[in-house]
Amino acid sequence: MDEPIEFGTDGWRAELSEFTTPRVRMVAQGIADYLREEADHAGDTVAVGYDARETSPGFAADVTEVLTSNGFNVLLADRDCPTPITAWTIKNRGLAGAVAITASHNPPEYNGIKFIPDDGAPALPAVTEAIESHLREPDPLPPEEHGVHREDDFVEPYFENAIVMVDAHLTDLTVVYDGMHGSGRGVTDELLELAKATVHRRRCDYDPTFGGTPPEPSAENLEGLVEAVEEHDADIGIANDGDADRIAVVTPERGFLNENLFFAALYDYLLEFNDGPAVRSVSTTFLIDRIAEAHGEAVYETPVGFKWIAQAMGEHDALIGGEESGGFSIRDHVREKDGVLMALLAAVMTAERPIDDRIDDILDTYGEIYQDRRSIDCPDDRKEPVVADLSTQLPDSVAGLDVEDVNDVDGFKILLEDGSWLLVRPSGTEPKLRVYAESSSQERIETLLDAGVDLVEPLV
Structure with missing residues (x-):
């Protein structure tokens, strides 16, 4: 008996024995009904992106077919694409929303689907519950009322915006980038090279089995990145998870960098030329609070799940939002965790000052954590x-x-x-x-x- 389709912290994920074409098509119909009946987007355009799993392009084609047969136009990514870039495309092009086919860091025997509303931020429970209430077999409109789809490049416009937004000049920086065979390969590394960094690549070839290791950027899965940073005498190592919405960092002195310390370093860096509060999940370090207090800023605490961080960022005009699992976003960007933009920011921060030195000063000032x-x-x-x-x-x-x-x-x-x-x-x-x-x-x-x-x- 199939398990029920339920949207959890970040969409619906399941093993492929449960995550089947008929069930994906039911979710796509639920999204179409929600967009038409409750979000006032009948006939508008929806983006569809997908990750590097072997089954993802086929599921993306299924979603595209259901949406167009319900009268929506679809922009389909022309390659596997980081989820945050799909989310950014919504805002960039004024779309009704997006569907991303991804199981993020899970092993290859999983897949998943998430809906992103028209603000580019993760869907809140009111939206996902409405989609769940509409789950049903596809119900196409008459052919003359169908929408159309076309493949498009989501990445290049994102690059153009990111380079201007971050003002990155990395001519003297050496980075080792570990794509973990996910959808950040050929994207995050290319963005860093566009900013003039010297980039050494690991696991940036296409492999839908992820080399036998789930694309989870944990310390045990990034031992090779630590070794490569030392081998290349690099300034920083950077990895993304399977759909590149999270970041992990390796430094020359510390090796794998605790995500809480990266959050603290990034907030400290941003406060050098910006002001604004931080948003963090309940499981994230109080070190953020100490840094904020020293700068006269507030910190807003949320439940675990980036949807809650994104909501609070919007409510409080936060400078940064983050969580201890490596998901971060900043003001004036899409309110979705973005491991691609964070990679560029991490590199820029490191080019200004070695990240280990910054963290040493933070811990000397605010205490070890x-x-x-x-x-x-x-x-x-x-x-x-x-x-x-x-x-x-x-x-x-x-x-x-x-x-x-x-x-x-x-x-x-x-x-x-x-x-x-x-x-x-x-x-x-x-x-x-x-x-x-x-x-x-x-x-x-x-x-x-x-x-x-x-x-x-x-x-x-």
Whole structure:
């Protein structure tokens, strides 16, 4: 029996045994009905992009056929394309929205579909729930009412805008770029070369199996990038995930750079010539708050999921929004996490000053910070009861530290007297509970995580 089609944190993803042509066509019909009946976009143009998976071009063709048979015109990407560039194309061309076929960092046996509304930001639950309510078999209009589709280049106009927006001149910078065989290959590396950087490439050939490693830019999957940065005496290493909406950075001194530290460095850099608040998810470091406070700026905290960050960025005219998993965007750009533009920004920031030096100064000024997380298996139908049970059993102290406050914006974030914190929240994409901790020492992190697991496991 098929699992239900449900839009999670970032669209609907499933293994190919569930993610089938008939079901994709049902989602496409739901999107067509939503655009026509609830978004007042009948007959308008929709972008369709797709990632580097073997099955993605075929699913993109299915979506295109359903949308055009419902009277919409379609701009179809002329190659596999980073999701943020598909989102940017909406704003650039004044489109009704976009559909991206992608399973992001998941293994090749997965695929996914996400709808992006006309503002280019991730769809909020009101939109995805409306699409879910319209799921049905395709219902084409008479042939004379069909729309048309054409393939188009989404990348080149994006490049032209990015180079002007960032004002990048990287003539003395050496970068190693790891495409992880995803849709950032031939895009992020080309943009960096357009800005005059010297670029050494890794995993930038087409391989829909991703070389046997899921395109997840984690420390364990980027050991080769760390070695390549050393081999080429590079100033920075940069990787994108499968659909290039996230970034990971490698530095000469630190190797794989914790995404929280990259966020802190980027915000610190942007504040040199801009002002504005930051938006971060509840699982992201308080180091951002310390930097903001020093500059007289505010920080807005959101649930996990870039859709919430994007919403808050719009509400507060934020300078930057980000999350500890490597998703970031900035003011005056599309409010979708964008690993391509962030790669260019990371390179520009590094060209001005070595990123390790900047981080050293940040930690000297604001204090050392460590963060880690663990996962606890938890069936989806147990997540809500576990969180409800936890609400009645929150402790007065954790690992010998008094609890000062509890934030319930997403699960429970337990704030401790020494400034450290422990967060328990349900995963939006997997049958797991996440336990996060942040503290000023790595040893303390392990103690806090042990305490969090001991608190939660008996409730599962």
